[in-house]
Amino acid sequence: MSDQPLLNVRGVSKFYGSRIGCTDVSFDLWPGEVLAIVGESGSGKTTLLNCLATRLMPTTGCVQYRMRDGNLRDLYQMSDAERRFLMRTDWGFVHQNPADGLRMTVSAGANVGERLMAVGNRHYGNIRNTASDWLERVEIAQDRIDDQPRAFSGGMRQRLQIARNLVTSPRLVFMDEPTGGLDVSVQARLLDLVRGLVSDLGLAVIVVTHDLAVARLLSHRMMVMKGGRVIEQGLTDRVLDDPREPYTQLLVSSILQV
């Protein structure tokens, strides 16, 4: 891990009229670090994630990102063109519902290849080989390369979405409930896969989840949110094993034991 943070978040707040989406969130994220944002529904997790990924403009606050050249840039001051370029090269965004992040009417190969073509790759053979490599890495059989994602199961779609995001070797990936809606055995495989990819590629990840097990398995650090505020943050094992806030204690003790 580098000694300079990848992302500086300072005082980010988002209000929907007079309602609070999230308020006064500040943290740093280092390269290669996985940060989990946990909390119940409506606690502002997804609003915060969307603000960080510039899918939403926050009401106040500032987020700085360290570009590949080492300079810090304020995300909200960038031009649209720069921001969109960043989003399709240096960043990834994995949606809870794969249909939101995939093009459902084009083949798996084209889904993975889209980002390559967007950055100017114009050699069909190379694009196809890269796509096929990535399908293998996310455990999708290579003979499915010409199938459309709607012919895929939920777990395969989610893996395809991950491949599509990682093909340009991004440095920062946002994940919104990546295992939501999947059954437990498929969840376990997906988590295993993501954990492997994150450590192989040295990705920094911000993952939003309400599932504490996902946070435990994937993340180094976590933030607990309630009513739009961050009420506790620290190393994942510390927060889960020794929760300090009453709400975190409640959350941890609510996990069902089989």
Next chain:
Amino acid sequence: MTALADYNFAYLDEQTKRMIRRAILKAIAIPGYQVPFASREMPMPYGWGTGGVQVTAAILGPHDVLKVIDQGADDTTNAVSIRAFFQKVADVAVTTKTSEATIIQTRHRIPEETLGENQVLVYQVPIPEPLRFLEPRETETRQMHALEEYGLMHVKLYEDIARHGRIATTYAYPVKVAGRYVMDPSPTPKFDNPKMNQSAALQLFGAGREKRIYAVPPYTDVVSLDFEDHPFEVQTFEKPCALCGARHVYLDEVVLDDKGGRMFVCSDTDYCETRREEGQRGEMLADMKEAAE
């Protein structure tokens, strides 16, 4: 002059023509960019060339000679009625000869004969947005044009190759104009795409229902999109035209009987007729001659 042409030249009122001319000027200034304009109701249904007719009406002068083509032919319903329309409302000279025309309104074809600097080609466009079926949001496609994000266009071509082993798009084949905007050349066969490149004639595109005008100025680069390992290529035909014997032209297939008989003839009827007047004979005419003897 006919009464209608005398009352107001070329159907549209002068303010409307002025508005359309401004849109055309802007379109010429930004090659390939879709300029919005306040498309008027025309006395014909959408899809029959309301955009092309408005562009033609706006640039038409009393001394112009008009030619109208529909699928390459001068004698199909659409071509005949648009020609009759302008004879009635503008009293202009009309022709079927490509070389004599100063304004050529076309649907689905570019004439085989090379156009000159004194000619304007007006296309009828049903869907001006090349990214339409890839990205349904108009707000998004406009932003993609603005930021020159055209990767998605190649996703379509990738899909073609993955499915058919080659780029199977044969008409409305996307082109890049003057190295900047990606443009839909209207549903002309991709056979005609190379004719758009560095053309001496001004090319104007009118989409009436979608309320867009765009243009390719004379001598502008028009490049068909492709992959390095799957370059752009046009259709080839095995036989020459059955009537005039022309090669390297776009041919229509005509079914002759229910026993599998068919012939291939030039889709550009004026080109075919001119060649026959010059004494060129295809195999079908030669056969008929022999039969007559």
